[in-house]
Amino acid sequence: MSQVAGTAAGTDDAALASRLVREAAELAARMRAEGLAVETKTSxxxxxxxxxxxxxxxxxxxLRRLRPDDSILGEEGADHVGTSGRTWVIDPVDGTYNFAAGLDxxxxxxxxxxxxxxxxRLLLGAVHHEASSSTYVGGPDLAPAVNGRPMAPLVDRPLAESCLTTYLHPPFYGGPVGEAFGRMANGAATVRMLGSGTMDAMAIASxxxxxxxxxxxxxxxELPGAAIIRGVGGRTVRLSVAGVEWYVAGAPTAVAEVCAALEDR
Known part of the structure; x- marks a missing residue:
C-alpha cells in the first residue's frame, strides 16, 4: 500500500526526508570546507x-535500503525504477554556483x-539550508514546518506589491522569451536573482x-519547493509561452498576474 502524506506512514516519510536533506547538506558543507574542484556542465x-x-x-x-520499492530520480544521474508507484526526486545541492563560490x-x-x-500527486518536500541550520518539510496535505515549528499561512498579495524572484540566462534576454520575461518582471514591485530556486521557494513560503x-x-x-509552497496556501502553475515552459509559484494573486503577463492577456 502506498504511503500518503498526512498518515503515520507519511509522517515517517517526512522524518526520513528531513534527516536525509540535513545529512546531505552537512556532507556538502564539510567537503566545501576541505576544498573542491568545480566542473562546468552546460555553461x-x-x-x-x-x-x-x-x-x-x-x-x-x-533510500535504496529504507524504501527499496520506490523509484529515485536525481539531478546528478540517479535513476532507479521501483514498483511502488512512488518517486523520490533529489537535488543534492541546489544553487551549486553559489555553493562553489562560497555563498550561503x-x-x-x-x-x-x-x-x-x-x-x-506531490506528497511532500524537504529542504535543508545549512547556513541557518533550517530544515523545512511539508506538502499539500502535510502542514509545513521549519525545525519542527509550524509555518504560517502564506499571505496573498498582487504582483505590484510583490518581490519577484527569478533567473534568466543572458542569451535569452532578446527575442520572444526575453519579451515575455520583461512583461512579467515589469509588473513586480522589485526583482531579485539569488541563484537557488528551492531556497527562493523557502523564502516565499516564509x-x-x-x-x-x-x-x-x-x-x-521545482518539486521540493512546490510541495511546501502549496502546503502554506500558495499556488504553482506551469504554462508554455514563447516556445518554453514557465514555472510560477507563490502568492495566488501574484501568480495569476504573472501568468497573464507572460501570455500578454
Missing part, C-alpha cells in the same frame, strides 16, 4: 562538484511524489519573498 553558471555527487549518493544509499544561498532538497491516475517565475525548470528544482 559557466551551470556547474557541479564532487560534493553534489557525494550528497546524492548518500541519499540514494539510504544554497540547500539540499528532496521531494516525494506518487503516481495517481494519469499523472503524479513570507520573505512573494512569487517565483523561471522557464525550463526541471523536477528537482
Amino acid at each position: 559557466v553558471s551551470d556547474v557541479v562538484t564532487a560534493a553534489d555527487r557525494a550528497a546524492e549518493e548518500l541519499i540514494v544509499r539510504s 544561498w544554497w540547500c539540499s532538497a528532496l521531494a516525494l511524489r506518487e503516481r495517481a491516475g494519469d499523472g503524479d 513570507g520573505r519573498l512573494h512569487v517565483l517565475c523561471q522557464h525550463s525548470v526541471p523536477p528537482w528544482d
Whole structure:
C-alpha cells in the first residue's frame, strides 16, 4: 500500500526526508570546507562538484535500503525504477554556483511524489539550508514546518506589491522569451536573482519573498519547493509561452498576474 502524506506512514516519510536533506547538506558543507574542484556542465553558471555527487549518493544509499520499492530520480544521474508507484526526486545541492563560490544561498532538497491516475500527486518536500541550520518539510496535505515549528499561512498579495524572484540566462534576454520575461518582471514591485530556486521557494513560503517565475525548470528544482509552497496556501502553475515552459509559484494573486503577463492577456 502506498504511503500518503498526512498518515503515520507519511509522517515517517517526512522524518526520513528531513534527516536525509540535513545529512546531505552537512556532507556538502564539510567537503566545501576541505576544498573542491568545480566542473562546468552546460555553461559557466551551470556547474557541479564532487560534493553534489557525494550528497546524492548518500541519499540514494539510504533510500535504496529504507524504501527499496520506490523509484529515485536525481539531478546528478540517479535513476532507479521501483514498483511502488512512488518517486523520490533529489537535488543534492541546489544553487551549486553559489555553493562553489562560497555563498550561503544554497540547500539540499528532496521531494516525494506518487503516481495517481494519469499523472503524479506531490506528497511532500524537504529542504535543508545549512547556513541557518533550517530544515523545512511539508506538502499539500502535510502542514509545513521549519525545525519542527509550524509555518504560517502564506499571505496573498498582487504582483505590484510583490518581490519577484527569478533567473534568466543572458542569451535569452532578446527575442520572444526575453519579451515575455520583461512583461512579467515589469509588473513586480522589485526583482531579485539569488541563484537557488528551492531556497527562493523557502523564502516565499516564509513570507520573505512573494512569487517565483523561471522557464525550463526541471523536477528537482521545482518539486521540493512546490510541495511546501502549496502546503502554506500558495499556488504553482506551469504554462508554455514563447516556445518554453514557465514555472510560477507563490502568492495566488501574484501568480495569476504573472501568468497573464507572460501570455500578454
